[in-house]
Amino acid sequence: MTYEFVRRPSEDLHGPHPPRLALLRALAAVDVALWDLKAKRAGLPLAKLLGAYRDSVRTYNTSGGFLHAPIEEVKARASQSLADGIGGIKIKVGQPDMKEDLRRLAAVREHLGDDVPLMVDANQQWDRASALRFGRAVEDLGLVWIEEPLDAYDAEGHAQLAAALDTPIATGEMLSSVAEHVRLIEARAADIIQPDAPRVGGITPFLRLATLADHAGLQLAPHFAMEIHLHLAAAYPREPWVEHFEWLNPLFEERLETRDGRMIVPDRPGLGFTLSEQCRKWTVDSVEFGRA
Numbered sequence: 001m002t003y004e005f006v007r008r009p010s011e012d013l014h015g016p017h018p019p020r021l022a023l024l025r026a027l028a029a030v031d032v033a034l035w036d037l038k039a040k041r042a043g044l045p046l047a048k049l050l051g052a053y054r055d056s057v058r059t060y061n062t063s064g065g066f067l068h069a070p071i072e073e074v075k076a077r078a079s080q081s082l083a084d085g086i087g088g089i090k091i092k093v094g095q096p097d098m099k100e101d102l103r104r105l106a107a108v109r110e111h112l113g114d115d116v117p118l119m120v121d122a123n124q125q126w127d128r129a130s131a132l133r134f135g136r137a138v139e140d141l142g143l144v145w146i147e148e149p150l151d152a153y154d155a156e157g158h159a160q161l162a163a164a165l166d167t168p169i170a171t172g173e174m175l176s177s178v179a180e181h182v183r184l185i186e187a188r189a190a191d192i193i194q195p196d197a198p199r200v201g202g203i204t205p206f207l208r209l210a211t212l213a214d215h216a217g218l219q220l221a222p223h224f225a226m227e228i229h230l231h232l233a234a235a236y237p238r239e240p241w242v243e244h245f246e247w248l249n250p251l252f253e254e255r256l257e258t259r260d261g262r263m264i265v266p267d268r269p270g271l272g273f274t275l276s277e278q279c280r281k282w283t284v285d286s287v288e289f290g291r292a
């Protein structure tokens with residue numbers, strides 16, 4: 001079996017200890033490949049190998065709600081997502097003027113009606129006072145969660161916010177180890193934890209922290225990489241969410257199916273993906289090990 005390493009032009013190494021993060025990404029690629037291989041050898045989708053609780057996972061779309069998108073475009077894309085079988089809509093917040101966030105959010109809620117699950121993502125843009133002010137202003141909108149209201153490492157601030165608001169708090173996508181997630185879990189910093197398997201070093205560490213999160217009673221909504229996280233979310237005991245992001249589509253031949261608000265776990269062995277011709281053109285190096 002050949003696994004290929006693709007250079008991503010936008011590859012970032014920001015955050016603490018860039019060399020460690022680069023090494024972690026490399027280890028994660030091998031870890032994910034080994035889990036894929038293990039499931040293929042068992043003849044099972046990875047979710048089933050891990051003991052899946054479900055054959056599909058609630059899914060929501062992020063990519064239609066960026067800060068710079070005009071509100072009419074956000075609404076049109078949200079409608080399209082729902083028509084495509086995606087269940088929830090997430091929009092970005094953190095405009096220079098918070099009133100603009102509130103206007104956009106109210107417009108989207110009015111457009112979608114009260115029954116469509118709606119989330120917001122602030123990408124760490126607020127200080128504690130601003131986050132609390134925003135959270136109080138939107139309590140009546142019935143948001144599924146407020147994501148990354150504060151600096152990713154401010155566990156104490158997230159915990160205060162989670163305690164002060166009815167709306168659930170979600171965070172964790174930027175963290176790059178099980179230990180950092182443990183700090184978050186122990187501080188009761190979030191109602192919903194959002195680990196990113198490639199960022200924490202692969203599926204193996206993801207499973208360790210998912211066990212801890214379940215033990216703490218947290219919900220799970222992994223960040224990005226739906227091709228991996230769909231399987232991991234399907235094997236999480238509590239009903240999770242998976243983030244729909246089509247950005248990695250060019251890498252693969254197959255497409256994930258969304259229907260009735262859920263993403264369907266493919267019944268193909270392993271992760272269920274083969275690399276596309278385009279991906280092979282982008283390949284800069286490859287290593288071969290094992291056989292499926």
Ligand SMILES: [Mg+2]
Pocket residue numbers: 121123147148173
């Ligand atoms: Mg996010």
